Amino acid sequence: LEEIPRPIQDSGNILKQGYLEKRSREPSFFSSEWHKRWCVLTQRNFLYYANEKSKQPKGSFPIECYQARLDPQLRKDSRKKCCFQLLCPGKRSYEFTAPSPAEAQDWVEQIRFLLRDLSSLTIPCDEDEEEEEEEEEEELSKDRDSSDSMNNSQNSTLNPKEPELDGEDIYEVMPGELPDSQ
Numbered sequence: 001l002e003e004i005p006r007p008i009q010d011s012g013n014i015l016k017q018g019y020l021e022k023r024s025r026e027p028s029f030f031s032s033e034w035h036k037r038w039c040v041l042t043q044r045n046f047l048y049y050a051n052e053k054s055k056q057p058k059g060s061f062p063i064e065c066y067q068a069r070l071d072p073q074l075r076k077d078s079r080k081k082c083c084f085q086l087l088c089p090g091k092r093s094y095e096f097t098a099p100s101p102a103e104a105q106d107w108v109e110q111i112r113f114l115l116r117d118l119s120s121l122t123i124p125c126d127e128d129e130e131e132e133e134e135e136e137e138e139e140l141s142k143d144r145d146s147s148d149s150m151n152n153s154q155n156s157t158l159n160p161k162e163p164e165l166d167g168e169d170i171y172e173v174m175p176g177e178l179p180d181s182q
Contacts, residue, residue, distance in 0.1 A: 013043040016110045022048055023074070034097060041110060046086065048096075064118050065091065068111035070104060084108050143166040156165070 021034040037048040047060040074083040081101040086094040098104035
């Protein structure tokens with residue numbers, strides 16, 4: 001059965017998008033070497049379309065194995081500082097020209113940031129979650145401190161009260177103490 005190409009459904013995860021010129025893999029005598037394409041970087045893929053209204057990508061590839069770098073050697077004209085390359089050992093490389101040197105730099109930085117994130121072993125969490133975790137840790141630490149000071153004050157009293165037990169022997173063995181043999 002022939003596989004019908006489907007658009008990659010990553011629209012909710014778009015990190016960067018915009019027009020870039022993409023170098024043709026095989027330039028012909030009749031067509032230009034560089035073609036304007038609507039490019040989209042998602043959390044997993046790099047896609048390029050004929051224009052921003054196209055529903056079907058002209059091409060796509062998983063971004064995770066690629067490296068991004070600026071490459072002014074790709075062009076000899078005034079736009080050479082706007083060029084960057086996506087490289088992956090053993091796979092096709094992709095060459096692009098951005099509208100400006102700053103835009104080329106931004107594409108490269110966004111891709112590098114994404115690649116670092118993909119290769120990271122830690123799962124990033126929101127700042128709010130981090131603050132909540134820190135607050136919980138502080139509360140636990142305060143609880144420990146107050147229970148320690150209660151234990152110390154209880155030990156220093158002359159007539160310590162024995163805790164009431166509901167038919168069960170519940171006690172904590174402190175370091176350096178051995179439980180009574182039964």
